[in-house]
Amino acid sequence: TLNTAQKEFHAKLVNIASAPLADKYYSRSRLETGGTSSIRKETIFYPKKKYDPANFSTITSPNSRREVPLSCLHTPRSTDKRTGTVYNFLNSDQLHSPMSKLRINDWDNKSDDRMSNEILFNIGSITPRTIRNKNLITVYNVTEDNGIDFNNNHKFNNNAINTKIKNSDSDEINWCTCENMPLRLHPDHEEQLSKFPFEKAFEIIRFMKPFGKLDWMAIDWCALSRISTANIYDEIYKNHPIIQMLPKKASNSTWEPPKLVNGENDTAIIFSAVLEWTSKEHHLSLNPPKRGPSKRFYRKFGSDRFLSLKVDADLQKLNPNELEKLKRLLLKPIILAGRTFELLYGKDNTIFYFATRGKNIKKTSIYKLIDWHIPFKGDNLNMSVSKFVSRIALGLSDTRPTVIFQPTEIRRVKDVTSADGNHCLTDGCGAISLLAMRKVAEVMSWTETPCALQGRIGSAKGIWFLDPNLDISSGIWIELRESQVKFDVWCGDEDRFSDEALRTLDVVKVIKLPSTPGYLNTQYIRVLGCGGVEQEVFLRLVLRQINEYKSKIVGCNDPLELIKWIEENFNIMGMRLDEEKNAKIYDDSLLETSSNNSSLLEEFGEQAISSGFPLSTHERCLQLLQAGFTPQNCPYLAKELTGIMTRELNMLTSKFRIQVPLSRVLTCIADPTGTLNPGEIFIQLDARAGLDVRTLLPFGVIEGDVIVTRTPCLLPSDICKVRAVNNPNLSKYSNIVIFPIKTQQPNDGSLASRLSGGDYDGDTIFCCWEPSIVGPFRNSPILGTQSAVKDAILVDKTKIQDILSTEKPQISLQEKILDIHINDLTKKLNLYSHFHDLCVERYGVQHRKSIYFAQMCGHLVDALKQGLTVKENVFIQDSALFHSDSTPLWMMERREQKKKKRNKERKLPDVPIEDISHQSLTNTGFLNRLLSSMRELLADVSSPGFTIAPNATMEIDNGITMLFG
Known part of the structure; x- marks a missing residue:
């Protein structure tokens, strides 16, 4: 003893x-x-x-x-x-x-x-098993029953323990760093951190082991308690003796007091992390906090209760066991800075976690948070799980709070439907009073009242346009159409009407200024070719684009002319103003340029708007020119202009990104007045939308034939020729495209729905009135869904009430949320889009098989929301159709461009495009023939006369050598 x-x-x-x-x-x-x-x-x-x-x-x-x-x-x-x-x-x-x-x-x-x-x-x-069991019963709070004997180290009923664990709400922390070290800190350190606000504790943890390289023993807790969060970085590293790469420092603007709108934060401090996952190891790292757009959930519960985790993993390459292992890890709570973060939602490649309990916060479960957003009552219980999960995203949209409407100022109205009642003709858009829109503009500090905006209010989302009556005496009100309301946010509960957050119009964005022309792409070109547009039309547009470079850039040493060209073609200042309005940060991806600036965005993105740092290549050139530099006296400017031209010319051959001067990309709304006839649209562009290249005057009202389309554009009927008219009743609306709510036939749907299933809740439309394109184009009939497509799709009909009836509803809901998210990331849309490309090359756009793959893509676009999956046997059969197909030359060109982009990011040597000559290529098909002709045109650009500054050379990715400064 x-x-x-x-x-x-x-x-x-x-x-x-x-x-x-x-x-x-x-x-x-x-x-x-x-x-x-x-x-x-x-x-x-x-x-x-x-x-x-x-x-x-x-x-x-x-x-x-x-x-x-x-x-x-x-x-x-x-x-x-x-x-x-x-x-x-x-x-x-x-x-x-x-x-x-x-x-x-x-x-x-x-x-x-x-x-x-x-x-x-x-x-x-x-023994190890005994110790394991002691671990498990302690961590999982397993009670002494079902044969578990706590007093006998050798007689544990492992099956009983495992059963209890499986059914428990565990807080076991499996999260660790790349060195396999647990996130949970020593109790002494946790006690010290508990004295600090979460923001300061998060910053300290980010610098110390295991995330940083500093030892906890080196911390001077007394000194840290006396300084602000903004100075934590300098305090910790001021005497650090080791010379090494230090972690990124958060921007000083992150800790500045935010702008308040209606007493609420206009922006929020974003806390985020990155999980790098491979089949062999994983690594969790913390990012510097940054100030970014606010969200409804952030304003209600506080942004410091949310942690966004970016999952850096190629899920397509993970086997089922590895994928299941990743899912189990993501479902585990994360204990960080004294708070327990649990999985809430997945969007793109990001998982959102919510702090359910911890220091200085009220205990709130995931169930309660979602119940506040979407009450688990009434008709909401009949929603499919897939649709229910997609509605959680409304609380995580980047928004700015504006007008708080009183219950009596919120009007519920019915949608306009087709004569047979089967089609909604106003799907996603509604009216707002002039006084309310003026108040929104005032809150957002806009200098003028917009005619339309995209937003959220309660359970409604979509576009709101100005009331056509412009009656300011009607007061403040907003309409919610049935199609805009996605769930019942009130559920007859009067207490919920008192919650101002549910009656606030949260603005996603104001309609952007369409000051730059639109661009064709591979999808548009193929369908236009199917509709009767000849190859020579596109070649003339390419030649015009090259000649514009010659006339506007090559040999030009006038800063004013170069400034004018950049502003007209890339809308730099307009984009900055738009992004300032919408509280977002822009990058070169919006200009479809290369990734050279993506690293700059990551490093300086949170400071870009407030600092004025020229984030994009285009803006850097603009500022250099405005400062008086020219390509002749500034080699750096010549190099940057070279970069702009390189990307533009490369996108001609890799993406077929052909500029069409007589076109714009516009947000669509349904006719507020009901005065447009079937087949008519209304477009009015003000002076800020650029000049007509034919007259050098503002466009004004567009009249005549116009083609309209949107992405994706795979079916022959996804491009439609309509007639633009001058309708005085709509003169108050500019820089948007208005579609009719009248139809030709009783069973016709809306014009937006004809364009690959679009609607009016924010869709943007490519509108083109270039005569050489519009003239020869002929509309194609709308085809019904093939029976093979219907038979290939599985629909998950699980209701949310089925999840709530399980023994552990919150755990079941979290598992379902993660499953839907993983399925969305690994969905087969990209593969079927590739199948469609190959099929079109072999058979053409109008072939029955091409239609099949196009309709499959159309279904898979909404797979997340609709709960759709492809039957495995169907996918195997579809894949086998193109197993031995040769790769079209234009697709290989695009693939090589992507490879070069990745190599540049990884600092690997480029592989010349000639190296693909051993591949099995086909040089038939509309796009391949067009590509060959485009290369001939680009060859002319390599002439010695095509220079902007002497004594320098630049090599384009397609093998053409050009002279630049």
């Missing part, structure tokens, strides 16, 4: 070995047993790296003072063969697990053999 001191010491050892959240930073701890125990001291180490049995690191024996191989830790009882000394340790499988890394040394078992042997026997008898 052990005495009291021995029992206490034994208990300490068991607790240490059982602790799944042991902190690696607490590098040394002395456990005193007291009394006359012969065990003088115990030293506990938390290795920085996972223990490798092949690594014969050593420990020191207190008796011989000689080094003993660490391999003796392989068994609970090992012998040093040189001295015969017996060493007793816990099994290394447990000691060196990712969650519990420790080793015990300095063991003296000679002073009192009886006492030591008893202690050693008890310690050695703690």
